Amino acid sequence: MKINKKLLYILFFLWIQIVSAQTSVYYKNDVIGQLHNSTEIYECEDCYYLEEMILFNTKINIQIPVTAQNEKIEILYKYNLIEKENETILEFSSVYTGDFFLIYFMKFENEIYINKLLRFQRSIYKKELAPDDFDYLPATEICKLDSIIKIKDVLPMLDFLNSNFDNCLQCPLEVSIDECIENENKKYEW
Numbered sequence: 001m002k003i004n005k006k007l008l009y010i011l012f013f014l015w016i017q018i019v020s021a022q023t024s025v026y027y028k029n030d031v032i033g034q035l036h037n038s039t040e041i042y043e044c045e046d047c048y049y050l051e052e053m054i055l056f057n058t059k060i061n062i063q064i065p066v067t068a069q070n071e072k073i074e075i076l077y078k079y080n081l082i083e084k085e086n087e088t089i090l091e092f093s094s095v096y097t098g099d100f101f102l103i104y105f106m107k108f109e110n111e112i113y114i115n116k117l118l119r120f121q122r123s124i125y126k127k128e129l130a131p132d133d134f135d136y137l138p139a140t141e142i143c144k145l146d147s148i149i150k151i152k153d154v155l156p157m158l159d160f161l162n163s164n165f166d167n168c169l170q171c172p173l174e175v176s177i178d179e180c181i182e183n184e185n186k187k188y189e190w
């Protein structure tokens with residue numbers, strides 16, 4: 001029996017739709033709907049779905065924030081896991097704003113820790129021209145959190161997104177992110 005390739009593509013597409021529609025969305029610990037499905041929820045500030053990832057050969061669930069847009073629950077952030085020889089980095093980026101996080105993980109005595117967290121976002125630098133006279137210039141803001149955070153079975157991204165970072169710096173858009181980080185004490189000519 002010969003199976004038509006077009007029919008296989010259609011069946012595959014339908015299977016993907018069914019699988020993605022079965023992803024539960026949570027508010028706190030309560031299921032409030034399904035990812036990509038219709039919803040009557042119009043605000044969903046702390047809503048998320050859980051996605052499993054493997055980190056240092058350990059299964060961990062990561063909270064992926066979602067929003068209710070056009071009467072559907074949609075993903076707010078995407079992630080990419082980069083595994084290097086001595087560290088693993090999670091790139092976590094906003095679908096809408098361009099903001100992103102770099103989360104650095106290490107394993108110590110069979111436990112997984114975050115040892116550095118960086119947040120990158122667009123911001124405005126307030127340049128004083130004269131007393132009570134300012135110019136507002138586009139900038140990149142980079143914030144660091146250098147504390148050690150132990151990860152159990154869930155990576156609480158909502159906590160990181162809502163964190164207040166104390167250690168922040170701003171650089172002109174023309175300066176690369178790497179250069180900005182390397183020269184964190186440099187005073188730029190704006």
